Amino acid sequence: MNAPRQRLAILGATGSIGTSTLDVVARHPDRFEVVGLTSYQRTDLLVQQCLQFRPRVAVLPTAERAAEVRAALKAAGSATEVQHGAQALCELAAADDVDSVMAAIVGAAGLPPCMAAARTGKRLLLANKEALVVGGALFMQAVKTGGATLLPIDSEHSAIFQCLPEDRSAWARRIDHIILTASGGPFRHRDPDTLHTVTPAQAVAHPNWVMGRKISVDSATMMNKALEVIEARWLFDLAPENIRVVIHPQSIIHSMVVCRDGSVLAQLGTPDMKVPIAYGLSFPERIESGAPRLDFLQQPPLHFETPDPRRFPGLQLAWDALRGPEGSTTVLNAANEVAVAAFLDGTIGFTAIHTLNARTIERLEPRLSPTHTLEDLIELDTQARVTAHELMRELAA
Numbered sequence: 391m392n393a394p395r396q397r398l399a400i401l402g403a404t405g406s407i408g409t410s411t412l413d414v415v416a417r418h419p420d421r422f423e424v425v426g427l428t429s430y431q432r433t434d435l436l437v438q439q440c441l442q443f444r445p446r447v448a449v450l451p452t453a454e455r456a457a458e459v460r461a462a463l464k465a466a467g468s469a470t471e472v473q474h475g476a477q478a479l480c481e482l483a484a485a486d487d488v489d490s491v492m493a494a495i496v497g498a499a500g501l502p503p504c505m506a507a508a509r510t511g512k513r514l515l516l517a518n519k520e521a522l523v524v525g526g527a528l529f530m531q532a533v534k535t536g537g538a539t540l541l542p543i544d545s546e547h548s549a550i551f552q553c554l555p556e557d558r559s560a561w562a563r564r565i566d567h568i569i570l571t572a573s574g575g576p577f578r579h580r581d582p583d584t585l586h587t588v589t590p591a592q593a594v595a596h597p598n599w600v601m602g603r604k605i606s607v608d609s610a611t612m613m614n615k616a617l618e619v620i621e622a623r624w625l626f627d628l629a630p631e632n633i634r635v636v637i638h639p640q641s642i643i644h645s646m647v648v649c650r651d652g653s654v655l656a657q658l659g660t661p662d663m664k665v666p667i668a669y670g671l672s673f674p675e676r677i678e679s680g681a682p683r684l685d686f687l688q689q690p691p692l693h694f695e696t697p698d699p700r701r702f703p704g705l706q707l708a709w710d711a712l713r714g715p716e717g718s719t720t721v722l723n724a725a726n727e728v729a730v731a732a733f734l735d736g737t738i739g740f741t742a743i744h745t746l747n748a749r750t751i752e753r754l755e756p757r758l759s760p761t762h763t764l765e766d767l768i769e770l771d772t773q774a775r776v777t778a779h780e781l782m783r784e785l786a787a
C-alpha cells in the first residue's frame with residue numbers, strides 16, 4: 391500500500407525558495423500534496439501556481455490582492471479558496487490538514503506563522519532564517535513544547551544537519567565546533583575604500599547562487615553569514631565561540647562539523663537549493679532533487695580564506711549580538727532589514743548598511759523579560775525599525 395502523501399503549505403511560494411520547492415514537489419506527485427500557497431506581491435505567479443498545484447487555500451497580504459487572485463482563479467474554474475492577512479497565514483501554518491510547512495517568507499514577517507507551525511507540531515522546513523534570529527529561545531521553546539520537527543533548509547545548516555546523527559541527544563557529545571562556509575559574495579576582492587560606490591545591481595549579482603534580493607545584499611555585506619551564525623546557535627544549541635566562518639568562494643563545501651576526535655565531516659554538492667529542499671521534504675529519506683551533480687574531475691581547486699573585517703565589518707555583529715542582552719539579535723535583524731531596503735531603493739549607500747546596523751544596536755538596548763512573548767518580540771522589532779529610521783535621518787542630515 392502507498393504511504394499517505396505529505397500535505398504541504400508553502401509560505402512565500404512565489405520566491406526563490408518557494409519556486410524551487412514547487413520544482414522538487416512537481417517531481418514527486420505521489421509523495422506530496424500542496425494544501426496552501428502564499429505570496430505577497432507576485433499575484434500572477436501565485437495564480438499560475440494555484441492552477442498547477444490546486445491547493446485548498448491561497449493567502450495574500452491584503453483584501454485587494456486577494457480579490458484580484460480570487461477573480462483570476464474563478465475565471466479559470468479553480469476551487470482554491472483565497473484568504474488574506476497575517477492571521478490567515480498563521481491559520482494555514484497551523485491547519486489540521488497540513489503536515490509540513492515550508493517557511494520561505496523573507497524577513498521577520500515570517501516569524502508569527504513559524505511560531506504557529508511550531509506550536510502545532512508540524513514538520514517545519516526553515517529557510518526563513520530571520521524568523522529564528524528574531525525568535526531565538528522563544529522559537530526553540532515553541533518547537534519543543536509543540537512537538538514540531540525543525541528541519542534546516544539554509545544550505546549551510548542543512549549541511550551541518552546532514553553531517554550529524556538523527557539522534558539529536560548525541561550532538562553535544564559529538565561536536566567540537568562547526569565551520570560555516572561563505573562565498574564572500576560579489577565584493578570579495580573589492581577595495582574596501584570603494585565599497586561606498588557599489589550599486590544595488592552589483593550587490594545582488596551573487597557569484598554562485600540565484601536568490602531573492604534581500605538575501606543577495608546580505609551575502610554581499612556578509613550579514614547573511616552573521617544571521618547564519620545566530621541561526622546555527624539555535625538550531626544546534628552551540629556556544630557562539632564554537633561557530634566559525636571561513637570563506638570558500640566555490641560554494642561546493644556547504645559547511646563542516648569538526649568532531650571532538652578531530653574528524654571533519656562536510657557535505658558537498660553543486661550550489662543548488664533544490665538539494666537541501668529535497669532533503670528537508672524527504673527526511674530521513676532522500677529523493678531526487680533535480681540538481682546538477684558534482685563532477686570532481688571538472689571541479690576547479692577548492693579555496694579557503696579568512697573574512698577580511700575591513701571588507702565585511704558586519705560579520706562580527708553576530709557574536710556581539712549573541713553575547714549582548716537578550717533581544718540584541720532581534721534588534722540587529724530589524725536594523726538590517728531597514729538598511730537593506732533603504733539601500734535597494736537608493737536611499738542609502740552600501741557601507742551605510744553596516745553603520746546603521748552597528749549604531750542601532752548601540753542606541754537601543756533591549757529590555758526583554760525572561761518570560762517574554764511573541765508580542766514582546768514584535769514590539770521590540772518595531773522599536774528597532776523606528777530607531778534605525780531615526781538614525782538614517784540623522785545620518786542624512
Ligand SMILES: NC(=O)C1=CN([C@@H]2O[C@H](COP(=O)(O)OP(=O)(O)OC[C@H]3O[C@@H](n4cnc5c(N)ncnc54)[C@H](OP(=O)(O)O)[C@@H]3O)[C@@H](O)[C@H]2O)C=CC1
Nearest residue numbers: 402404405406407429430431432495496499517518601602
Ligand atoms: N534563496 C535562497 O537560495 C535562500 C534563501 N534563504 C532564506 O529563505 C527566505 C526566502 O528567501 P528568497 O526565496 O530568496 O526570497 P524571495 O524574495 O525570492 O521570496 C520571498 C517570498 O516571501 C514573500 N514575501 C515577501 N515579503 C513578505 C511579507 N512581508 N509577508 C508575507 N510574504 C512575504 C514573497 O512574495 P512575493 O514574491 O509574491 O512578493 C516571496 O514569496 C529568506 O529568509 C532567505 O534568507 C535561505 C537560504 C537560501
Ligand SMILES: CC(=O)[C@@H](O)[C@H](O)COP(=O)(O)O
Nearest residue numbers: 544545572573574575609614
Ligand atoms: C544558498 C544559501 O544558503 C545562501 O545563504 C548562501 O549561503 C549565500 O551565500 P553566501 O555564502 O555568499 O552568504
Ligand SMILES: [Mn+2]
Nearest residue numbers: 544545546618
Ligand atoms: Mn545560507
